[in-house]
Amino acid sequence: MSFVIAMAGKGGTGKTTVAGMFLRYLLEHGHSPVLAVDADANSNLNEVLGIKVESTVGEAREEMKRSGGGMVDMTKDQLIEMRINQCLVEADGYDLIAMGQPEGPGCYCAANNLVAHFMAVLSKNYPYILMDNEAGMEHLSRLTTKDVNLLVLVSDPSWRGIQAARRLKDLAKQLKIVVGRAVLIVNRVTNGLSPRMQEEIVNQGLELAGIIPEDPILADFDSQGRPTFHLPPESTALQAGYQIFQKLLNQA
Ligand SMILES: Nc1ncnc2c1ncn2[C@@H]1O[C@H](COP(=O)(O)OP(=O)(O)O)[C@@H](O)[C@H]1O
Ligand SMILES: [Mg+2]
Structure with missing residues (x-):
């Protein structure tokens, strides 16, 4: 069974x-291979990682619909498996699969079902699965095994952000996602967290894993379109992130 880490939080x-x-932490600490899943249609995990995605699961699904399903000497399942494998981008220590755009307005059903179908198969090959999600977590609810070992709620350092993180934690429960542990990371912090904010986090029943500062190096990378996966070690965000991940994995 893979250890599944899922990211959630409102946009931005x-x-x-x-x-x-x-992901970088996992790879640098021998926790590989990792299957990275980009499950946000508007997402750009591949850009953050600095790799190219040729084909998404959504596109594969469309293509299959057009070609009318199976080929003569292939069952539908074999075809789906082949297509999913074609969507896998192999990188150093990890593979990436992207869900892509929905087919109709807001409908991810078919692409999700495809991934759900093969996630179980794929997961045997990866000790770690890292999923970058949309806030709604809709696709997560479709997975055959709805087990998430670690749900990482990311918030900005705002009062409303904390409320939103709490709602997402509740949503996971409503979607019957089995969450081993849910933690909060407050990101882009400039002036520490006020005692009032810390209190509110506790009041909302959230467990604070740590804070990540607003990082000028990261902002600079971003503004130049450089993949933040390759931040230098002096990046304060990277340093803070690594401390948090180390703690979380040690406790896993
Ligand atoms: N700690 C940070 N310091 C500076 N900029 C950050 C930090 N974290 C994220 N960003 C920037 O904020 C923007 C949104 O981040 P992103 O990871 O795309 O958010 P989300 O996936 O939640 O929509 C990006 O431009 C990113 O570079
Ligand atoms: Mg995103």
Whole structure:
């Protein structure tokens, strides 16, 4: 069974950035191979990682629909498996698979079902699965095994951000996702967390794993379109992230 790490949080809080740092931590600490899943249609995990995605699961699904399903000498399952494998991008120590765009307005059903179907098969090959999600976590709810060992809620350092993180934690429960542990990371912190904010985190029943500072080096990388996966060691965000990930994995 793989150890599944899933990112959640409202848009722009830094989920994808933190996912990239977490992936790097896993690889640098011998926790590989990792299957990285980009399950956010608007996401750019591959850009954060600095790799190219040729084909998404959504596109594969569309293509299959057009070609009318199976080929003569292939069952539908074999075809799906082949297509999913074609969507896998092999990188150093990890593979990446991207869900891509929904087919209709807001509908991920078919692409999700495809991934759900093969996640179980794929997961045998990877001790770690790292999923970057949309806030809604819709696709997570479709997985055959809805087990998430570690749900990482990412928030900005705002009052409303904390409330949103709490709601996402509740949503995971409503979606019947079996969460081993849910933790909060407050990202882009400039002035520490006020005592009032810390109190609110506790009041909302959230466990604070740590804070990641607003990092000028990261911002600079981002503004130049450089993949933040390759941040230099002096990046304060990277350093803070690594401390948090180390603690979380030691406790896993
Ligand atoms: N700690 C940080 N310091 C500076 N910029 C950050 C930090 N975390 C994230 N960012 C920037 O914030 C923006 C949103 O981050 P992103 O990871 O794409 O968020 P999300 O995936 O939650 O939508 C990006 O431009 C990213 O580079
Ligand atoms: Mg994102």
